[in-house]
Structure formats: structure tokens, C-alpha cells
Amino acid sequence: MNNFEQLGLNELLLSAINDLGFENPSEIQQKAIPLLLEKNTDIVALAQTGTGKTAAFGFPLIQKVDLSKKHTQALILSPTRELCLQIANEIKQYSKYVKGLHTVAIYGGASITEQAKEIKRGAHIIVATPGRMQDMINRNMVNIKHIEYCVLDEADEMLNMGFYEDITSILSDTPEEKSTWLFSATMPAEVARIAREFMHSPEEITVGHKNQASENVSHEFFLVSARDRYPALKRLADANPDIFSVVFCRTKRDTQAIAEKLIEDGYNAAALHGDLSQAQRDAVMKSFRGKQIQMLVATDVAARGIDVDDITHVINYQLPDEIETYTHRSGRTGRAGKSGVSMVIITKSELRKISQIERIIKTKFEEKPIPSGIEICEIQLYHLANRIKDIEINPEIETYLPAITELLQDFDKEEIIKKVISVEFNRFLDYYKKASNSLTSVSNGKGGNKDIPSDGAVRFFVNIGSKEGLDWMSLKDYLRDTLDLGRDDLFKVDVKEGFSFFNTNAEYAEKVMSILNGESYNGRRINVEISNNEGGRNFNRRDHNGRKGRNGDFKSDRRSDRGERRNKSFDSGRNERTAKNERGSRRTTRESSPRRSRRS
Template sequence: MSTFQSLGLEEQFLQAIADLGFETPSEVQEKTIPILLESETDMVSLAQTGTGKTAAFGFPMLQKIQVESRTTQGLILSPTRELCMQITTELKLYGKYMQGLNVVAIYGGASISDQARQIKKGAQIIVATPGRMKDMIGRRMIDISKIEYCVLDEADEMLNMGFYEDITEILSHSPKEKSTWLFSATMPKEVSTIAKKFMHNPKEVTVGTKNVGADSVSHEYFMVGAKDRYPALKRLADAHPDIFSVVFCRTKRDTQKVAETLIEDGYNAAALHGDLSQNQRDLVMKSFRNRQIQMLVATDVAARGIDVDDITHVINYQLPDEIETYTHRSGRTGRAGKKGVSMVIITKSEIRKIKAIEKIISKTFVKKEVPSGMEICEMQLFHLANNIKDTEINHEIDNYLPKINEVLEGFSKEELIKKVFSVEFTRFYNYYKKAKDLNVDAGSREYEAESSKKFSDESTRFFINLGRKDELQWMDLKDLVREITQLGKDDVFHVDTMDTFSFFNTDVAHTDKVLEAFKDVQYNDRKVDIEISKDRGGRNRGGKRGGSGKGGFGKKGGFGKKGRSGGDDRPKFGGDKPKFKGKSRRRDDRPKSAGTGGRRRKRM
């Protein structure tokens, strides 16, 4: 078995490693560190998130720089503020015995003048996000003309975020003879392109197989109706009372909405997305690491800086736009040798995406059933029983036992057990006793039944500029129209979705109501246009157009009525309130906040 001593690291770094409690190097460290220490070379290293890549490039860079010099010798580019700060913190810990080491983090959302002052003091290593780095180079606040080592960390994610031009501009100010080390979880075509452009005969290190998911993570999917996505999320949380999870949504709007609704329903949840200030994001992450938050609802970009080893589940509330992004999501769990579960909530139309992901990660998804209400009650009941069994007795209660015995005198052991457990069990039972089955059969004929509806002379066919590129399948669009217009289940029919537009029908009597409802509506920050189609088959578009203007998912920015998912009927849980709080407001007057809060629940 390899040791850190055998990798060629100096004594000062071995001491830092011992202080951190590391005993043996990970596979990527074992393969990468000796190569980078022994030679001046370019390198492409492919390894999953959570495998110790920061140490793999951090220790060689620290050992090679001249700490006596104030010249910037190393540059590390990372995609997000959180990851930038995380890398900086880790490098400082690795180099704690290097007298005079100065590692500076450069990122947006903080004072650029303060960062410039830190650079002027002499920063041997700069860790930066591409946007802020390009800005400071343009202002001549940073000189990287003498760097010897450049790291592109999470290269695939930086390219997915559109940083290619920024990276190109930044590296044009660096010397050609430097060593460039590219670290990535996946190897899409874009990463290959950047490797060819900026690197010369790079050595390649691959841990596992390219783009393959980690073996410590199991993958499950749950198939539900489009309108049951949120109720399914709640059931998955209730079925795992000790859950400590990251819930992924595609957009900032959906992230905020899901977090707010979870808070209203009594869960310890918070949102993490790009509209939050750096201070708000820091507070959210601090609360999450302290487990004051059990469900962190995040966008893919914001979650890049999450480095918490004890996450039990990753829940994909929505699948990502890019299949490769799933690898990054699932890599948030199953870290540091621990097991994790990646769950995906999908509709019937998304099953093809599961098959595509399976090919990318070379792992098989297991189809699971969303638990029934009574199954959840049983899980919560036995969770409470185990908590009682494992609870240490506080003997301060001894003085009160005589009076307690008087109150409970006359009850048998069996009656007392029933009463104790009924205190919590009844809450879940009352909520779930009439709960419906959320699972959808893959062979369901629901779509065929919907499509078989005949056009009526008394119906109006509408054109709308939303489609599959907006991640809207026919049932999603139907739910959207019903939500905005407040029409009944059978009032919207024959919905056909194309790539960039769609059609749907309503009774003629609802024509004006539909057109009026879609005035001042935006979807994903884009104006929604609606027209009456002259041809019922949808080939020609014309007629009266709905207006446009500022709004959210409805005229007043709301995503639907409060309690739509059953949150108001859910039992609220007592207990201590978390230290980190927030306030949930309606979407039209809500400030940009972390959205944390809700009462701390005592789970069964």
C-alpha cells in the first residue's frame, strides 16, 4: 500500500498531512503527485468529484514554488466562488509550515480593491474564478507573466458555464513555457479542445474510466406524474428520517420555490443559487455543514463548492440540461469512502435520459417505487423506536419520577408504549392515511387517452412559444396552462409540444380568459407569447396575441397557490428552532435571500 512518504513529499507537508488526519493517499493522488514532482510537464487528470484532486495538484505546486519570492508563480482557475475559497483554505492548511506563504482567493461578490491589496503584498499562488481574474488583469491589478504553474480545476464545469473565452484571454497573459495541469471529472469534447490548445504533449492520468460514476454511489429513479414531482420529494425525505441531502433543480427560480415550499411544510431547508450575495451563501453553507439544514436545494453552478463528506443523498428534483452534469451532482455524495445514494425524480417522458446517463457513467439505475403513506408511517415509527433505544438516560429526571409515576399509574406497559409512540405516529398517520399512489407505470396509456380527444367545433386552438427546449413535455405544459389560467383538468386538451413552440386547445368559452391570463407572463425570464391558431391543426398562426411584460411564472410572479402540494395539511413539528433563520415571502415582494428557516422538526 502506498504512503504519502513514498510519493516524494517533503517533511513539512508530511507533517501537515498528519495534522489533517490523512493516512493513505487516494488513487488520483498516488498517480498524480509523483509525476508532477519529478518532471515539468503538462497533465490531464480525470477523476470523480470527492477523490482528493485538490491535494493531487496542491502539494506539488506548493513544493515547487519559491516561498521566499513575492512573485506570483502559480495560478489556479476554478468555476465558482465556493470552490475558489475551498481550494484556498485547503492550500493554506497544506502549506501551514511554509513560512511566508501567501495564497490569495480572487472571486466576484467581494471587494476588488481589497483583493488587489492582498495581491500587492506578494501572492505566490492565486486561486481565482475566470470572470474576476479577467477583470483584474484588464485593470492591471494582477501580473501573471511569470507564473510557472497553471491549474484548470473542474475544467468541464468551467466550459459548461461559458468560460472558454475568459480562460483564453487569461492564459494569453501567461508565459508559454509554464506547466498546465487540467483536472476534470469528465472529458467531453470541449475539454479535449482546450487541452490541445493550451497544452503540449500532456501526460494523462485517469482514475477509473472516463466519465464513469463513483462506485460508492448507487443510482435510483422514481417515475411520477409531472404534477407529483414535489409530493414525491417530500415522501422521499420522510422515508429517510436521517436524510442529509442536496436537492438539485435546473433554474434559480425553481430552486428558490422548492426551498420555500419545503420550509413552509416544516422541513429544515435552504436555497443556494447565484442570486444570493456571498455573505448569504456563506451563511447557508455554514448552517448546512452544522446540520442545521437537512435539505439544501441548489443549482448546479452554486453546488460546485459543496465539499461535505457526510451527505447521505443527492436528489435530482429535475435532471440537468447536460447529461455530463449528472456526474458532478452524484459526486456530492459517497465521498471519503462512504456510501451514498443518488435519486432521480422523473416523468415518463424522461426515461430516455436515464438510459443516456447510464451509458455515460457506466452504471445501472434501479427503478424504485415512491413509498406509500403507510410505508412512511412504518419507517418513521421504527425510527422513533430506535431513537428511544439509543437515547442515553439523563438521571436528572430521577427526581421527577415519583410524580410521573403517579400521573401514569394504572396504565400497563403495552398501553404506555402505544401512547408514547402515538404522540408522533398520529401526526404522520393523519397526513398520509388518504395519500394516493404517486408511481406511474411506464406502460401507462394516459398520453394516448389524452391524444385521442377529438377536436371540437366549439374549441379554440392556441399557439404558445414554449416547447421541449424549455424542458416542457405535454403534461408539463398542460399543468402550466392550467396553473396560469386556473382552468379545470379537462378544460385544456390536445396538447402538442414541439422543440420551440407548442399547441393546446380549450373550449371556445375560455378563449378570452386564456388570452387575458397570459398577459404579463414570463417563463425562465423570457416573454411568453400566445396566439389563436387559425388552423386547428396548428400549421398557421395568427389572431389575438397575449401581452407581454414583467412577471414571474404568473402575472404577479407566483408559481401557484399556497398549499397546492398539500403543504398546509402536513403535520408541523416542534422542537428547537435552528440558529439560522429566514423568512419565506411571496415571489413578487421577496428579497434575494437564502430562504432558510422553518421549524426544526423532530423526526420519528
Template sequence: MTNFKDLGLNEALLRAVADMGFETPSEVQEKTIPILLSKETDMVSLAQTGTGKTAAFGFPLIQKINASSRTTQGLILSPTRELCLQITNELKNYSKYVSGLNIVAIYGGASINDQARDIKRGAQIIVATPGRMKDMISRGMIDISKIEYCILDEADEMLNMGFYEDITDILSHSPKDKSTWLFSATMPKEVSNIAKKFMNTPVEITVGTKNTGTKNVTHEYYTVNARDRYQALRRLSDANPDIFSVVFCRTKRDTQKVAENLIEDGYNAAALHGDLSQNQRDLVMKSFRNRQIQMLVATDVAARGIDVDDITHVINYQLPDEIEIYTHRSGRTGRAGKNGVSMTIVSKSEVRKLRSIEKIIQQKFISKEIPNGMGICEIQLFHLANSIKNTEINHDIDAYLPNIEEVLEGLSKEDLIKKVFSVEFSRFFSRYKNAKDLNVNEGSSRDDAHNEDTTRYFLNVGSKDGFDWMSLKDFLRDLLSLGKDDVYRVDVKDSFSFFNTDAKHQELVLGIFEDFKLEGRNVNVEVSKDGGGKDRGNRRRRDDGGKRGRNNDFSKGKGKPDFKSKNNSKFAGGGKRRSSDSSAPGTGGRRRRRS
């Protein structure tokens, strides 16, 4: 078994390693450190979050830096303030026995002048977020023209956050002959482009398989009706009493709403999204790290850079927009050799997306059922019993025991147990004694969440207009200002589509689309008298016997439409709102008006 001394670390680093209690290097450290110490080279290292990447680049960087020179020699770019500070603190721990080495963190939300003064005093290593780094370079506050090493940590995260231009601008101010080390969990095209543009025949190290998830994480999914998503989240939490989790939502609005609902229902929860101030974010993260918060509800962007150990569960309240993002979400658990669980709550129509994710992570999702009410009560009951059994006795209460025994005199052991558990347990019984089954059969023919009081619509745009089911659903939700689960059963054909809302939204839907045009063409939404099944979709014709679909000139070379808000939209004035008279409405011909 390899130890850190075998990797070639010097005595100062080995002393720090011993102080921190590290015993054996992780796989990425074992593969990376000897190469970086033995030669000057560019490197691409692919490994999941939590595998020890900071030490993998931190140890070689510290050992190679000339601490007697005040010149900036190493630059580390990381996606978020939290990760920037974390890397800085870890490097300071690694270098505690290296005399004269100064490491400075550069990030937004703090005084830029104070940071400039810290740099001016001499900083051999700078750890920075791209935005603040670019700003300080443009102001002449930082000179990186003589750096010898540049590390891009969490490169895929930085590019997902839109830092491509910032990174390329920063690297353009650095010497071409520097060594560049790129560390990433996945290898999307944007990361590959950075490697090709700024790196010279890099050594590639892969721990696991490119773009795959960690093998320490079990991937589960739960199929429920769309309207039951929040209740499913509550049950998953209650069925795992010791849960310490990150709950992912797709939008800031949903994140805030879910967190507020959880808090109102008595859970230790908080929201983490882009609308929080830096001070609010710091307070939330401090509470989460201290486990005062058990459920951190977060957007993908806000959660980037979170590095908290022992997260037991990741819960995907909603699937991400991009499949690769799932890898980052699930990578928040199952870290440092520990096991974790990634739970995904899906509606029936979303199950197919899991198959695409399986191809990326190269692991299978396990279909599981949301526990029923009595099952959760049983779990909580035995959890309480075990907690009582394992609690250490506080002898400070000994003085009060005679009076307590007097109060409880006459109660049998059985009655006492029942009363104790009734006091602690009444809220779970009252919540779940009549709870319905939330599970949905994936093979059923309709979305049982909306069997009653639902309206199905025909829309004369389809895949030829650049839509798939998810992008159309997102467009409709945003345009109509509805929640994600309020638009469902989206079925996209070549030149038209179907979707459902609850019947109470029908007037809103038809009103919004009454006067809409897309690039000069009417966009019609009509109430469908038929379910719009896939087996009939390709045979639908217009009432007047004309061509199926829409103006073919519209789609040529157009790509996906750039939909904007209603007040600044490509849609303007246009057709009447009508109700379909046939099972296959089209875009022209006579229609019977809604009665």
C-alpha cells in the first residue's frame, strides 16, 4: 500500500500530513502527485468531488513554489467564494511548516482594496474566483505575467456557471510556458476546448470513467403524481430520521417555496439561491456545516462549490435541465469513501430522462416506492426507541427523581412507555394516520395526478420549431407564470404539440395565446377534445383536409426559437382562441367556436 512518503513529498509536507491524520493517499492523489512532482507538464485530471483533488494539486504546488521569492508563482481558479476560501484554508494547513509562503484568497463580496494590499505584500499563491480575478487584472491590481503554475479546479463547474470568457481572458495574461493543471468531475465539450486552447499535450489522469458518477452512491427514483411532489419529499425525509441532505430545485422560486414550506412544517431547512446576500449565504452555510440545518434546499448554481462532509442524501426534487448536472448533484454525497444515496422524485413523464442519465453515470436507477403513512410512523417509532436506549444518562436529574417518581406513581411500565411515546410521537400519527398512497404505476395510461378537472390543449408548434418536451414545458410554464407541475403531459410532435393544465387554468391559457404570433405566423392554442395519444399523432389532419402541421417555410434554418417575455416577445397580435372540433386540430380551416 502506497503512503505519502512514497509519492515524493518533502519533510515539511509530510509533517503537515501527519498532523492532519492522513494515512494513505486517495487514488487521484496517488496517480497525480508523483507526475506533477517529477516533471513540468500540463495535466487534465478527471475525478469526482470529494476524492481529494485539493491535496492532489496542492501538495505538488506547495513543494514547487519558491517561498523565498515574493513573486506570484501559482494561480488557482475555483468557481465559488466558498470553494475559494476552502482551498485557501487547506493549502495553509498543508504549508504550515513552509516558512515564508503566503497564500491569498481573491473573491467577490469582500473589499477589493484590502485584497489588493494583501497581494502587494507578496503572495506566492493566489486562489481566486474568475470574476474578481478578471476585475483585478483589468485594474492593474494583480500581475500574473510570471506565474509558473495555473490550476483550474472544478473546471466544468466554472464553465457551467458561464465563466468561459473570464477564464480565457485571465489565461491570456499569463505566460504560455506555464504548467496548467485542470481538475474536473466531468469532461464536457467546453472543458475539452479549454484544454485544447491553453494546454500543451497534457497528461490525462482519470479516476473512474469520464463523466460517470461515483460508485459509492446509490441512485433511487420515486414516481409520484406531479401534485404530490412536495408530500413525497416530506415522506422521504421522515423515513430517514438522521437525514443530512441537499435538496435540489431548478429555479430560485421553487427553491424558496420548498424551503419555506419545510420550515413551516417543522423541518430544519433553509434555502440557498442567487437572491441571497453574501452575508445570508454565509449564515446558511455555517448553519448547514454545523448540522443546525438538515435539509438545504438549493439551486444548482448556488450549490456549486459546497464541500460539506457526511451528506447522507441528495434529493432531486426536480431533475436538472442538463443531464451532466446530475453528476454534480449526486457527487455531493458518497464522498471520501463513504456511501451516499441520491433520490430523485419524478412524475411518470420524466422517467424516460432517467435512462439518459444512466448512460452518463453508467449506473442503474433503482425504482423504489414512497413509504406509506404507517410505515413512516413505524420507522420514527423505532428511531425514537433507539434514541432513548442510546442516550447517556444525565445524573444531574438524580436529585429530582423522588419527586418525578411520586408524580408517576401508579403507572405501569407499559403505560409509562405508551405515554412517553405518545407525547413525542403524536404529530407523526396525526399527520400520517389517514395518509394516501403517493406512488404511481409507471405503466398506467394517464397521469393519475390530473385525471379529474384537467384540460388538454393543441399547440401548433413542435420539434421542427426547436422544441423537445422539456423545453416546451419550460416555455409554457414561464409564459403562463405557472408552477413547474402545473403544465404536464407534454407531447411534442414534428409540427404540433399537446399539453395539459388543470381546468382552472383554461381561461388563462387561451387568453395568453389569443393574440400571439411567432415571426409573423399565428400560434394557435386550442382545447383538444382528444387525449392526443402518440399512436394517433402522426395521422392528425386539419378539418378542411389540408396539409397536416404548419407553414413549412417557418422552420427552415431557424433552429430553436428565442422566446422572450410577453412584453418583449416575438409574439404579437394574431389569431383567435378557438376550441377544436375534431380529434386532430390543425392550423387552418374552419373551426367551431367555443360555446
């Protein structure tokens, strides 16, 4: 017997459930469906991503809609257009035998007039993103003043994305006596605030503990130096040949850059972020669901629409700014009862975040070493052998077999096996022979760079300067754009002939190291390191090569300060500025050490 029958669902819904192959309701479905069918009430339901929340509110909603009424009776709000479309499609699948029930999805990136026409033709259930919904309300294209049910799905994500004002405005346009169903993976203060303001004595359903991670997901972290973050990602992918993963980055820029690097290195990868058109996003997701893409590099916002049950790994290339977001990321794997792995690539200065996440998800991380080249080659070798053993022989090969047999007749069985294996395996062997056997160890204090401070300001040395046509303003603009930082996040920018210095706050230090190292500026490959030169008039400090200036203060930095003040004075004539810059350049050249000149 299908266990959904015990929840009180009608025959039409049970028929659709059988068609979909559902047999056993998840815990959130067992708790929510009977309660929502039994009475009209407000609820707050907390459960992890991938636990079946859409069915938990979708089945009761469909059963409660009165088909004799033509007006909109239910509104479902979701954070992204991907998730909006996904929910709408699932509602349509659940209601396939409920004749006359109409569900309409409204979201940005599509024609608002066409969506308005669909609503006008009749929409019992509207699934919407907050921004587009508010836009249609403002244009009087939709009427939600008589709805009976409002569902806030992924409420924490909607609020994280800055939709608080839209949500409160939309809810204010709905009737007071409606039922509000709030579903969320976590319960931050903003979600609790929505519950207080717009819900009446809501009943709470919690699956597991609040904010707890799925029991089907194991959590691992890998400690590397900042410059080894991308090589570590490659090794983790190579050590898991059957990986089918989502790789999370913080920004759209990083997402695109990492995806492009992976593609260049021969991986089946693609980027998913907000700068893609809807058609591009649909094409990427279609390829990912079809497993033509093995590594999907995504931002947190774009990933909200990913609903794929077979994801084996989530890789946190960078940890999210909001620790609670980690719960959503890890929930992309370990779905539908399957096991999954959530990996985190971190540097030493981020180590404290692991403890913070452990407290939130109530689960311990396991620290693991990055696999060595030898280990990866061994894994890949056996993986290839198993693929050969298990592959089905195409009967069409018989046509070509005599010619192939003749071509290989001089080789014995062992030699043929070696050659077949080598065709695929040699690229791994060649790469890891050239690469160091293991990445820089940072857990024991060793490594190519000094430890990055966890607070305060950090001073950096970078090997580009006025020779590349930069002054302090243009360098600051370049760094700000490349690193996606605010105007005040970069300061004490000092430009020399062949190198420069700049400061950021410690919270951006890892970003500086991971993004700038390996970048190019006008054909010059950038190298950035932490410097002891703190800039300005800092006494008893040493410059980048360990030398003190007169009276313990930096001669070069004093000149840089004067240079900055000159550059800021826009009243000076062009010739005067040019002459001063040339004099400053000659002085810098004379005072630059041979070591610095070579580095530049």
C-alpha cells in the first residue's frame, strides 16, 4: 500500500503520486500534510533543502482549492525564477488529474504582458518571485486581495536576497484572514520577524533540529594556502572520477572565472549566475540535469533553482558570507535518501568559520588532506580499468575488427592492455609528474606565504607599477574592479616603477591572494604577496626587502604620500604634474634594490 494514502489525500492526488513513483512520504510531508488538510492554520515549517517541502505544501494546496471559484486562491512566493518554475511544474504534475485547476508562474526575465494575459485567463495558484510579483501589483496586473492561502517557500533565502520590503508589501496586499504557510531551511531573525508580523499563532513543524544539516551528508574540509585553492579543486575532482557536483563561489566574477579555468583544463564544467540570460540558464540546467556537465560552478542565488537528486558532491570553493547559507549549499547533495559529501576548501585564516558552521548545523567536520598526485593516478587507473571492464560492446565494431586485429597483431595481450589504458591515463600521469606531489601544507605553519592576519589591515606587494602605465588612482580602480571591492576597501596605494603596495582589511586578504595571483595585466602575469611594509609614516617598520628608512621610517612611502597628494591636486598644470612624476620615477629607480628590479 502507498503510505501517502494514510495522510488524507484524495484519489486524484494519489493517482498522480503513483504515476510519479512516490511511495513513502518524507518526515516533513508526514507532519505537514495531515495538519494542513485538517484545518486552516498558519504554520512555520523548518526542514532542510531536498526533504520534499514542495509536496508538503503542494498536495494540501491543490486539495483545498475550490474549482468553482475562478479568482486566484493561492500565492506561492519563491526566491528565484528557477525555483519558481520548478515549483510551478511540480504543482502541475501533482494536479494532472484535477481538471480545470490552473497554475501560473510569474518571474523576471520573461514578458510581463504575456504573464498578465495568463493570469487574466484564470489562475487558481500563482507561483511568483517577489520582485516580479510586486511589479505586477503596482501595475494592477494581478489581484491577490481575495487569496485564501499564501506560501513563503525558502523564506530565509528570500530575506537573505533582500526581498524583505517586497514580501511585506505583498503580504500587506493580501487579506488578513488567509492562511500563511512559511517553509524554510533555517530560522534567522528576519524569518521570525515575518512570522511575528504577518502570522497568527502559527504552529511550528521542525524536522530534526533548527538549522541542522541533513544526516545523509558528510562534511569535510581541506586546508590549503590561498594560491593553492584552484589546484586543490582540481585534485578533489580528479580524486573522485564519478563526481557530479555543484561548486559554490561567492561572486559572479569568481563563478565565471573558475568555470572557464575548469573548461580550459578539460573538465565538463559550466557557470550559473545572475548575469546569464534566462535562455542561457535554462540551457546550462538542461545540460546539468542530463549529466553533460560534471561540475556546475554557481553562486548561491543562482543555485536556489537546482533540484537534482543525484548530486554526489557540493564543493565550497569559497565559504559564503552568511554562515547560515552553508546549510542551503550542503542541502544540494544527499537528497531523496541518497548520501552525499560537502567539501570546503579553506585557508588558515578561515578556520574559525568551520567551528561556527559546526555549531549551526550541529555536525562535525572531518579534516582531510588534499590527495597527492600518486594517489590520484592510482584512483584514475583503477577507475579506467573498471570502465573498460563494464562497458557494453557496440556490435557495430565487428565491421572494423578484422582491420584492427591486423593492425595490432604484433602486440601481445599485456602490451595492448597497457596501450589502451595509456590512451586515457597518460594525461593524469604527465600532469602529476610535473606537479608537486602535494599542495602546500598550511596546518603545520609551513608554506610559501606568511600566515594571513585574521583582523586589522593587511599590506600587499604586487609586481606591477608605473612601467605598466599605472598611477595610484588607476591601480586602485583596477584592483577594485578585479576584486569586486568597495571604494573604501582599498587604501594606502603606493605605486613604484616596477611594483606597488596596497592595503585591504584582513577579511578580504584571502580574496586578494586567490584572485590576483595568476591574473594578467597588459600581458604581465601578476604576483601578489603579503608585505611587511605597512605604508605611510610607520616607525620602526621594514620595507618589502627588510630595510629600514632613515629614523626607522619609509623614505619611499613618504615620497609616495607626497606623490598621492600631488595627484589629488587637480589644479596643477599638466606639465608640472608630468615633470614631478618623472622626477619621482627617477628617484624610485635609483633607490630600487637589484632584487626588486629582478622581481619586477
